[in-house]
Amino acid sequence: MKKKVLAFMLTLVMILGLAGCGSKSAESTETASDTAGEESSAVETEKTEEAAGTESTGEAETLTLLMYTDWYKAGWEALEKYIDENADELGFRLEISKIQGGQQGDQVLQTKFATDDLPDLIQVYKPQWVEAYANGLDKLVDLTGISSTSEYDVNVLNGTYIYKDKLYAMPIDSIVLSGVFYNKEVFESAGVEIPKTWDEFLAVCEKIKETGITPVYYSGKDAWSVQPPTISGILNDAAERGIDTFGLMDLINTNQLKFSECTNFVDTIERTKELIDLGYVNETYLSDTVDSAHQALADGTCAMYINGTWCADNITEKFPDKADNIGAFAMPTPGGENYINMFTPYALALTTQCENEELGKKAIAFITSAEAQQIYADAQPGLYLNKNVNSTIPAATADLQEIMNAGMAMTDWEEINNFSYGNLSEPLLNYYTGTLTEAIDVTKALDAETERNAKAQGDANW
Amino acid sequence: MKRGKMKRYSYALAVPGLALYIIFFIIPAVGGLLLSFVKILGFDLSSARFGGISNYIDVFTQPNMRLAIYNSFVFAVITTILKTVIGLSLAVALNRRMPMTNALRTIFFLPAVINTVAVGLIFSSLMHPTNGLINTFLRSIGLEAMAKPWLVDTRLAIFSVCAIEIWKWSGFTMVILLSGMQAIGKDYYEAAEIDGAVGWKKFRYITFPLLLPAFNNALILNMIGGLKVFDLIQATTQGGPGSATEVFGTIIFKSFGSGRLGEGCAASVLLAVIIAAITIPTYKYIADREVEM
Numbered sequence: 001m002k003k004k005v006l007a008f009m010l011t012l013v014m015i016l017g018l019a020g021c022g023s024k025s026a027e028s029t030e031t032a033s034d035t036a037g038e039e040s041s042a043v044e045t046e047k048t049e050e051a052a053g054t055e056s057t058g059e060a061e062t063l064t065l066l067m068y069t070d071w072y073k074a075g076w077e078a079l080e081k082y083i084d085e086n087a088d089e090l091g092f093r094l095e096i097s098k099i100q101g102g103q104q105g106d107q108v109l110q111t112k113f114a115t116d117d118l119p120d121l122i123q124v125y126k127p128q129w130v131e132a133y134a135n136g137l138d139k140l141v142d143l144t145g146i147s148s149t150s151e152y153d154v155n156v157l158n159g160t161y162i163y164k165d166k167l168y169a170m171p172i173d174s175i176v177l178s179g180v181f182y183n184k185e186v187f188e189s190a191g192v193e194i195p196k197t198w199d200e201f202l203a204v205c206e207k208i209k210e211t212g213i214t215p216v217y218y219s220g221k222d223a224w225s226v227q228p229p230t231i232s233g234i235l236n237d238a239a240e241r242g243i244d245t246f247g248l249m250d251l252i253n254t255n256q257l258k259f260s261e262c263t264n265f266v267d268t269i270e271r272t273k274e275l276i277d278l279g280y281v282n283e284t285y286l287s288d289t290v291d292s293a294h295q296a297l298a299d300g301t302c303a304m305y306i307n308g309t310w311c312a313d314n315i316t317e318k319f320p321d322k323a324d325n326i327g328a329f330a331m332p333t334p335g336g337e338n339y340i341n342m343f344t345p346y347a348l349a350l351t352t353q354c355e356n357e358e359l360g361k362k363a364i365a366f367i368t369s370a371e372a373q374q375i376y377a378d379a380q381p382g383l384y385l386n387k388n389v390n391s392t393i394p395a396a397t398a399d400l401q402e403i404m405n406a407g408m409a410m411t412d413w414e415e416i417n418n419f420s421y422g423n424l425s426e427p428l429l430n431y432y433t434g435t436l437t438e439a440i441d442v443t444k445a446l447d448a449e450t451e452r453n454a455k456a457q458g459d460a461n462w
Numbered sequence: 463m464k465r466g467k468m469k470r471y472s473y474a475l476a477v478p479g480l481a482l483y484i485i486f487f488i489i490p491a492v493g494g495l496l497l498s499f500v501k502i503l504g505f506d507l508s509s510a511r512f513g514g515i516s517n518y519i520d521v522f523t524q525p526n527m528r529l530a531i532y533n534s535f536v537f538a539v540i541t542t543i544l545k546t547v548i549g550l551s552l553a554v555a556l557n558r559r560m561p562m563t564n565a566l567r568t569i570f571f572l573p574a575v576i577n578t579v580a581v582g583l584i585f586s587s588l589m590h591p592t593n594g595l596i597n598t599f600l601r602s603i604g605l606e607a608m609a610k611p612w613l614v615d616t617r618l619a620i621f622s623v624c625a626i627e628i629w630k631w632s633g634f635t636m637v638i639l640l641s642g643m644q645a646i647g648k649d650y651y652e653a654a655e656i657d658g659a660v661g662w663k664k665f666r667y668i669t670f671p672l673l674l675p676a677f678n679n680a681l682i683l684n685m686i687g688g689l690k691v692f693d694l695i696q697a698t699t700q701g702g703p704g705s706a707t708e709v710f711g712t713i714i715f716k717s718f719g720s721g722r723l724g725e726g727c728a729a730s731v732l733l734a735v736i737i738a739a740i741t742i743p744t745y746k747y748i749a750d751r752e753v754e755m
Contacts, residue, residue, distance in 0.1 A: 107718075114721070284590075284591045284614075286703045287590050287611065429704035433703050433704050433706065449720075452520065453720060456722050
């Protein structure tokens with residue numbers, strides 16, 4: 001009898017335990033799948049409680065903000081500090097979460113959009129990216145009418161931040177221009193000038209190689225960084241057709257043009273391999289990183305590195321005494337029509353998960369205002385879209401700005417496509433290492449992935 | 463206790479475990495199988511439509527699929543054989559009373575408890591072609607020719623990752639086999655010694671046949687682990703350089719990552735079928751021989 005009672009009690013405890021877990025899980029599920037408002041409310045109550053322990057007033061509401069770790073640099077650091085110190089006056093403070101960037105970070109964001117697990121504010125590449133890669137444009141709030149827009153040229157906002165007639169986001173951070181960054185001392189000691197055409201570029205490489213210095217540095221361990229040398233090629237394809245990258249991507253998005261039909265792009269890819277074949281690139285490029293590239297360029301163990309103005313920012317931060325020794329020029333083409341790729345700043349958006357939409361808009365208006373952007377720019381010099389912001393930029397960035405002002409820059413095409421083309425660095429590295437034999441195979445891989453994703457979305461053009 | 467009551471009693475005890483199994487295994491597995499026949503974009507259920515076997519066709523027409531299958535099998539075969547052989551050797555060597563036996567067992571088992579991402583980072587650094595400790599050591603002892611770009615040579619990279627996997631998991635295999643060996647009664651060995659058996663003969667006719675159940679488990683675990691490898695590849699090469707170390711697991715990851723949920727599910731189902739098709743007959747084959755041996 002005792003055994004029966006014991007067994008019964010044990011069974012009861014197990015069932016109750018399970019039911020307890022179940023109800024806890026049901027509660028959490030309910031919270032997770034509840035309306036956006038209730039979720040935010042719960043989160044904010046928790047944060048207010050947390051803040052109450054540390055802040056004296058507790059009047060300012062906390063807004064959550066999500067971004068990639070790489071994007072939280074000196075600018076955000078300074079601005080967050082300012083907002084925190086003036087939270088009561090501003091009416092909000094930020095709780096910034098950072099996740100790893102790159103392909104893995106993109107996948108986390110895609111999942112967050114898919115499952116409505118979004119913060120109040122989110123920093124993304126572009127609204128187009130949110131639509132093409134995360135299918136989440138409807139989860140961004142239309143910001144039309146916020147006060148800071150008057151400080152921006154509407155033509156600059158159009159097409160990128162104003163998309164499909166709605167202001168889905170405001171610019172945050174600076175413009176990034178891509179080009180060839182070079183060490184001036186190395187050029188001087190090799191007795192070479194800035195090359196204008198591809199043949200001149202090869203001649204420069206040969207002369208530098210003769211001095212025992214690596215002419216061009218590739219950083220294939222950080223796979224994304226093999227893309228910048230090739231992406232300017234497609235700008236010539238746009239120019240050849242008398243359109244810009246928006247027009248070119250329209251053709252690709254509607255299946256009227258394939259990447260493999262962009263002959264300048266294919267030729268550029270081929271030329272970047274030619275540099276490896278001719279021995280102008282660091283032998284261990286597959287193991288070398290972006291950080292090692294910056295180091296090599298700064299200390300002159302390599303002469304050139306093809307990347308974005310992140311490079312100049314990084315060198316200015318890590319090796320301030322070397323910053324003026326770095327210059328930049330456009331990636332040379334055989335015909336000498338050298339365009340540079342322009343990455344418009346990242347986008348700061350308000351999500352539909354934000355319970356207090358008005359406060360969210362107010363926060364974005366402040367963050368993108370001249371006052372806040374000046375704080376950002378003082379800590380992180382660069383080219384800012386806010387017309388009232390002044391910033392001292394690195395010499396290399398200034399070189400590329402000159403090219404942009406001369407009308408030889410186009411908006412980066414990678415972030416304005418409707419359908420993901422996958423990962424350019426993967427077929428590129430396959431081509432460099434011999435798995436793919438022709439440059440056109442790289443572009444065909446992009447076409448295949450674009451088609452696969454367009455079909456998955458049920459697009460009628462495919 | 464009456465038979466009927468006994469039955470109810472045992473069913474009642476099984477309910478919690480069964481419920482958890484159904485909720486966390488059966489339902490997701492069936493859901494995954496159903497989704498593999500649906501064309502769906504991300505988690506947007508409104509975009510879902512019946513796609514027949516098109517997701518399966520898409521999996522096989524992936525540009526890197528052939529390479530991924532080849533790499534998965536190369537990885538599974540090499541690591542299974544070497545992890546089992548090394549694990550067995552270690553188990554035999556450490557199944558005796560020696561000074562430091564426990565310390566050595568711990569040392570050999572230790573890699574299994576280190577986080578895979580940490581292992582990936584450590585070996586990426588060790589295997590760097592110019593600054594890596596491995597090549598620096600080889601050069602310092604005059605073996606320059608053996609210094610290789612371990613993780614970035616397209617032909618070598620998959621074998622380098624195999625070596626890391628073997629280093630990490632051989633100790634785990636050793637523990638499984640060691641526990642099997644310690645369950646073998648001393649009487650068998652004493653009887654064998656009386657019959658004049660020594661060394662190899664004792665291993666061949668007593669240890670190995672009685673170890674076969676544990677050996678079978680270790681072998682199957684290693685085969686499954688090898689075929690569904692993902693974490694180590696992601697931590698060391700991310701499937702690269704290019705797609706040189708792409709495996710089935712990374713293909714599935716990329717399908718899900720691109721929002722092609724149906725295709726990802728189809729690839730997962732295929733992987734499960736392949737694993738089952740290989741491991742179940744292998745397990746049965748060895749299990750049948752446990753009695754014979």
